[in-house]
Amino acid sequence: xxxxxxxxxxxxxxxxxxxxxxxxxxxxxxxxxxxxxxxxxxxxxxxxxxxxxxxxxxxxxxxxxxxxxxxxxxxxxxxxxxxxxxxxxxxxxxxxxxxxxxxxxxxxxxxxxxxxxxxxxxxxxxxxxxxxxxxxxxxxxxxxxxxxxxxxxxxxxxxxxxxxxxxxxxxxxxxxxxxxxxxxxxxxxxxxxxxxxxxxxxxxxxxxxxxxxxxxxxxxxxxxxxxxxxxxxxxxxxxxxxxxxxxxxxxxxxxxxxxxxxxxxxxxxxxxxxxxxxxxxxxxxxxxxxxxxxxxxxxxxxxxxxxxxxxxxxxxxxxxxxxxxxxxxxxxxxxxxxxxxxxxxxxxxxxxxxxxxxxxxxxxxxxxxxxxxxxxxxxxxxxxxxxxxxxxxxxxxxxxxxxxxxxxxxxx
Amino acid sequence: xxxxxxxxxxxxxxxxxxxxxxxxxxxxxxxxxxxxxxxxxxxxxxxxxxxxxxxxxxxxxxxxxxxxxxxxxxxxxxxxxxxxxxxxxxxxxxxxxxxxxxxxxxxxxxxxxxxxxxxxxxxxxxxxxxxxxxxxxxxxxxxxxxxxxxxxxxxxxxxxxxxxxxxxxxxxxxxxxxxxxxxxxxxxxxxxxxxxxxxxxxxxxxxxxxxxxxxxxxxxxxxxxxxxxxxxxxxxxxxxxxxxxxxxxxxxxxxxxxxxxxxxxxxxxxxxxxxxxxxxxxxxxxxxxxxxxxxxxxxxxxxxxxxxxxxxxxxxxxxxxxxxxxxxxxxxxxxxxxxxxxxxxxxxxxxxxxxxxxxxxxxxxxxxxxxxxxxxxxxxxxxxxxxxxxxxxxxxxxxxxxxxxxxxxxxxxxxxxxxxxxxxxxxxxxxxxxxxxxxxxxxxxxxxxxx
Numbered sequence: 093x094x095x096x097x098x099x100x101x102x103x104x105x106x107x108x109x110x111x112x113x114x115x116x117x118x119x120x121x122x123x124x125x126x127x128x129x130x131x132x133x134x135x136x137x138x139x140x141x142x143x144x145x146x147x148x149x150x151x152x153x154x155x156x157x158x159x160x161x162x163x164x165x166x167x168x169x170x171x172x173x174x175x176x177x178x179x180x181x182x183x184x185x186x187x188x189x190x191x192x193x194x195x196x197x198x199x200x201x202x203x204x205x206x207x208x209x210x211x212x213x214x215x216x217x218x219x220x221x222x223x224x225x226x227x228x229x230x231x232x233x234x235x236x237x238x239x240x241x242x243x244x245x246x247x248x249x250x251x252x253x254x255x256x257x258x259x260x261x262x263x264x265x266x267x268x269x270x271x272x273x274x275x276x277x278x279x280x281x282x283x284x285x286x287x288x289x290x291x292x293x294x295x296x297x298x299x300x301x302x303x304x305x306x307x308x309x310x311x312x313x314x315x316x317x318x319x320x321x322x323x324x325x326x327x328x329x330x331x332x333x334x335x336x337x338x339x340x341x342x343x344x345x346x347x348x349x350x351x352x353x354x355x356x357x358x359x360x361x362x363x364x365x366x367x368x369x370x371x372x373x374x375x376x377x378x379x380x381x382x383x384x385x386x387x388x389x390x391x392x393x394x395x396x397x398x399x400x401x402x403x404x405x406x407x408x409x410x411x412x413x414x415x416x417x418x419x420x421x422x423x424x425x426x427x428x429x430x431x432x433x434x435x436x437x438x439x440x441x442x443x444x445x446x447x448x449x450x451x452x453x454x455x456x457x458x459x460x461x462x463x464x465x466x467x468x469x470x471x472x473x474x475x476x477x478x479x480x481x482x483x484x485x486x487x488x489x490x491x492x493x494x495x496x497x498x499x500x501x502x503x504x
Numbered sequence: 505x506x507x508x509x510x511x512x513x514x515x516x517x518x519x520x521x522x523x524x525x526x527x528x529x530x531x532x533x534x535x536x537x538x539x540x541x542x543x544x545x546x547x548x549x550x551x552x553x554x555x556x557x558x559x560x561x562x563x564x565x566x567x568x569x570x571x572x573x574x575x576x577x578x579x580x581x582x583x584x585x586x587x588x589x590x591x592x593x594x595x596x597x598x599x600x601x602x603x604x605x606x607x608x609x610x611x612x613x614x615x616x617x618x619x620x621x622x623x624x625x626x627x628x629x630x631x632x633x634x635x636x637x638x639x640x641x642x643x644x645x646x647x648x649x650x651x652x653x654x655x656x657x658x659x660x661x662x663x664x665x666x667x668x669x670x671x672x673x674x675x676x677x678x679x680x681x682x683x684x685x686x687x688x689x690x691x692x693x694x695x696x697x698x699x700x701x702x703x704x705x706x707x708x709x710x711x712x713x714x715x716x717x718x719x720x721x722x723x724x725x726x727x728x729x730x731x732x733x734x735x736x737x738x739x740x741x742x743x744x745x746x747x748x749x750x751x752x753x754x755x756x757x758x759x760x761x762x763x764x765x766x767x768x769x770x771x772x773x774x775x776x777x778x779x780x781x782x783x784x785x786x787x788x789x790x791x792x793x794x795x796x797x798x799x800x801x802x803x804x805x806x807x808x809x810x811x812x813x814x815x816x817x818x819x820x821x822x823x824x825x826x827x828x829x830x831x832x833x834x835x836x837x838x839x840x841x842x843x844x845x846x847x848x849x850x851x852x853x854x855x856x857x858x859x860x861x862x863x864x865x866x867x868x869x870x871x872x873x874x875x876x877x878x879x880x881x882x883x884x885x886x887x888x889x890x891x892x893x894x895x896x897x898x899x900x901x902x903x904x905x906x907x908x909x910x911x912x913x914x915x916x917x918x919x920x921x922x923x924x925x926x927x928x929x930x931x932x933x934x935x936x937x938x939x940x941x942x943x944x945x946x947x948x949x950x951x952x953x954x955x
Contacts, residue, residue, distance in 0.1 A: 128754055129746065129750045129760075132749065132751075132753035132760035133759065134781070135736075135759040137753070137754035167755075302743075302764070304743075305762045305764075306761075309762070310743065310745075310747045311747055313747075315743055315744045315746065370780065370781055370783040371780070371781070
């Protein structure tokens with residue numbers, strides 16, 4: 093008998109701009125909150141799950157067991173094992189795929205795929221010369237040797253080093269990389285602003301309709317996504333100055349995602365197990381594919397999902413038009429538009445953009461890196477389930493390092 | 505947070521002064537599932553054995569009561585924890601003397617948090633018998649006011665055909681600490697259509713209880729007590745209360761449902777949640793319509809918005825939800841289920857600045873009384889509690905002096921706790937309480953206002 097992994101449901105914290113309401117919360121705090129809300133929604137308190145997979149992109153070295161520690165702090169049974177995974181912004185989808193694969197293989201019946209990021213509580217490190225001097229002093233066997241090691245420290249070595257979202261091999265930030273792509277694919281400011289506006293309008297409408305009532309649990313007194321601007325307009329977006337791509341750039345703070353804090357978790361179970369245990373079955377995780385491009389040689393950093401989609405669709409014998417809904421992570425509005433353009437140019441086809449990100453995406457909700465995948469998967473599973481058995485949806489998430497992941501969901 | 509006046513009042517010198525002014529420190533009430541530690545005394549005034557049979561079923565040994573029929577009133581050697589007076593069959597004014605004769609020695613000997621429990625006929629024929637029946641009510645209310653040290657008096661009327669097994673849950677509730685803040689009340693118990701004695705340990709084991717407004721305060725206590733009694737609780741509150749709701753649901757090993765009960769499809773979503781979490785065969789044993797709001801203003805300043813919001817949440821929502829849960833769908837209310845609503849002394853007595861709230865809470869009383877007979881053939885009971893002054897975050901916001909007045913204007917000289925409301929609801933939810941329907945029990949320490 094074939095085993096299939098189904099998405100039971102999800103839970104996330106509201107997402108808020110870094111440095112605001114969740115500024116004092118750590119990754120561990122946020123992830124624990126997301127797991128607690130999930131446990132409450134599905135009656136998992138005190139129950140042992142087969143595994144919780146989680147991860148964060150901005151991670152302290154002390155959080156080497158981030159997910160396991162969050163599980164221990166949550167309402168789940170403390171004998172629930174956990175694993176940390178990390179694939180930049182694809183982390184949230186990868187944790188879901190990891191659990192789904194174990195379920196399909198019979199290694200697990202029920203588990204959680206989760207992700208979290210606090211850009212507020214990002215690790216601040218020390219400079220390399222200071223770090224090396226301290227390690228050398230630690231290894232020293234005599235006081236003079238130790239003093240000699242410490243004497244190499246210069247005042248400017250003492251400045252703290254904040255994390256940067258730059259590609260190590262190019263030195264370019266993600267926005268700078270995307271600006272190159274944006275220009276190359278001739279994505280207009282107007283199109284980007286329109287996409288951003290749609291994201292805000294769709295997310296606002298979803299909140300107003302109560303859509304997120306069983307997807308989000310309030311945290312620290314926040315009950316809605318903090319970055320959402322229901323009253324934004326093309327006029328307001330049009331006045332923003334370029335943030336990337338120089339003075340003539342088309343990418344602004346309005347059509348790019350800001351640094352965000354938040355966590356998301358998705359409950360998965362074997363289909364029969366879910367039924368036997370009285371849990372909802374929203375959608376199956378049909379298949380997933382990860383891909384990478386060589387951005388150091390000029391490939392578009394954030395367009396790897398287009399390659400992943402091509403391989404996935406070929407394997408499944410499906411066409412790009414075979415989906416009722418599409419969830420394309422909005423790292424930047426231009427990323428989504430360039431993805432659509434590349435799909436079209438590469439012959440994969442076009443999609444009906446009215447079926448894309450119908451309850452908003454990262455431009456409006458924000459993008460706590462590793463949490464975005466969980467937000468998207470749980471949202472899409474709920475949307476597909478409402479459309480009826482067999483409805484299919486495609487997830488696409490780009491990631492640093494020229495990587496990307498796509499996945500297919502199908503309503504149970 | 506206590507203000508300076510309140511801190512002074514509760515300081516050592518403040519309390520000494522308060523005692524002199526006739527505001528003594530209120531007694532600590534016996535609470536929880538604990539019987540009186542002192543002996544229970546029982547007597548029958550007109551030949552009925554119902555009370556004695558009920559005590560026997562409960563496994564509570566009872567001693568005979570002393571009777572004041574000589575020159576000097578007799579004295580109990582030790583304090584007594586409870587006197588149960590079976591006045592069923594009492595019909596004449598002359599026979600009321602028997603009640604006085606047993607109560608006089610008993611009230612003198614009653615221990616702190618002691619109990620006076622009187623049993624009477626709910627329906628009698630004849631002018632004198634009806635006058636006597638009502639006289640018992642006046643005696644009960646007066647005894648409640650005269651008792652000290654947290655002792656209470658309550659009167660249970662029994663409908664024709666009521667058996668001892670129908671009364672077990674009521675006697676258990678009244679004797680135990682669960683009824684700590686129920687005083688001077690009178691309600692009716694009838695014959696349950698279930699056969700024989702219903703016992704479960706714990707009483708709500710494996711039964712699903714849904715509580716609205718569960719995130720905090722009284723609602724959280726209701727869910728907690730239901731879980732203590734074995735129930736699988738579904739905790740419902742608006743999404744804004746989600747974090748506290750999740751913590752509570754996890755703590756109680758229940759489930760959380762974020763839902764605005766005024767949503768048009770609230771009933772459907774409750775049933776769907778129950779069916780999806782507990783299986784399509786699962787049914788709700790009890791729903792507690794606890795969610796409520798206040799929008800206080802004098803009527804002269806009350807606009808349509810404040811009016812509608814309170815009536816919608818406190819009254820209209822449950823009127824919409826009940827029929828959905830009663831239509832036989834998966835995850836709906838079970839046959840022999842329980843519907844419990846929250847009224848208020850404000851609804852019964854009226855309260856300045858609360859016309860909208862009083863309307864909604866009096867409306868609950870009307871709803872309960874009308875719905876109970878409709879659902880009698882399905883053996884579903886419908887009841888309400890009417891809390892008086894309960895110590896909650898909401899009442900903590902009342903200015904200190906006003907709050908202290910509210911607190912003390914009842915026979916127990918103190919405010920009630922959320923758990924007192926929750927315990928009374930637990931009594932309604934008990935499967936053994938099948939004979940109690942259409943009743944409104946005040947949890948007010950015998951507040952001076954209202955009926």
